[in-house]
Amino acid sequence: MDEVSRQLRWERRTELPLAFASLVFLAMYAVLVLAQDLPTVWRDLCTAMLAAAWVLFAADYGVRWRLSGQRLRFVRTHKLDSVVVLLPLLRPLRVVKVYEAVQRRRGQPRLSLYARVITYAGMTTVLLGFACALAVYDRERGAPGTDMHTFGDALWWAASTLTTVGYGDVVPVTTGGRVIAVGLMGCGLALLGAVTGSFSSWLVQVFSREDDERPSGG
Template sequence: MPLLMASLLFLGGYAVLVLAQGLEPFWRDLALAVTLLTWLLFAVDFAVRLWLSGQGLRFLRTHWLDTVVLVLPLLRPLRMVKVYTAVQRRRGEPRLSLHARVITYAGMSAVLLGFAGALAVYQQEHSAPDATIRTFGDSLWWTCSTLTTVGYGDVAPVTAPGRVIAVGLMTSGLALLGAVTGSFSSWLLQVFGQEDEGRPPGNDSSPEAS
């Protein structure tokens, strides 16, 4: 929960820095301080887990997603994919509440990731020559069409950093949306599998069985 609140503070501070161009220097400095302090909290959390693991530099390889998220805090919603992977490894009675939480959290993470991606793309694109993404509304529209793989093509990044962000957003969005659909499909398969296991032998109404 503390890291979740820190993530929201980081995103809020970054949003102020990107969107509030005419803000007084005091408030911009405050937003920058909040952003840097929350990133420092992420770094301390990562360092503590690295030290407690006892793995040394191997921790960076086995926890590569955490390493990427530390370097690019805007990708923190991607950590939800690890929860989905853990749920996939569970066996036994299918629990709708567990899968429902994964779906809810992954959906919320996709929204946060989309908002962060829209901010990052807008920051890179709005002042670029020949840019089609001029307002934050344009950026949000482009993000929604990208995350849902619709891709109308009416607006698109023209700068190199913007296109790099776009590739990351496409990949990340597919991972999170895959967690939503995959978790629901996994729960259905578990339910149907247990129903088949509980069916008495020979209980088949097909013509062949008759």
């Protein structure tokens, strides 16, 4: 029990600084991908900030692993955290947890379950779409036979993939780009299912409440 409380205290102390570091990581990666004519000194600075942020993420993972006392079971029970250490570009997805933490600290009431699902899904969609667009554009730009000539093309591809529309006018041609595409397709289906299921459940609840409040005839 003491290990659990120490882990919770650590997470509460570090969630906001690490959320800021994750946004810095995403911003620095975006600069490196989009600003190709950036002077060498600035590119080195961005790379150093990326490395420093990743060291923070890895150190946080190691500390929480140690405090949990779960050993290898920690990896299974914290799948997103484990993946993020290997793919730090996904770290900003943890920012969605900070919103509710800030609400708790300010003493504000929590959103309803349905509002939280839609809010988290919306924030996750924006962050995931932007991150994947950057990663795919970094790999597709200049590849033989590519349809992704600008970052706008990459954003269009990410939007159509996340929404499961898939027009097919812009598709990745590199192996790395296709691996990212498969992951984004799976996330898009999961997010769409979560939002649709939550909205449907909310509608059923509303209609059921209206039926209960309707006076019976007779």
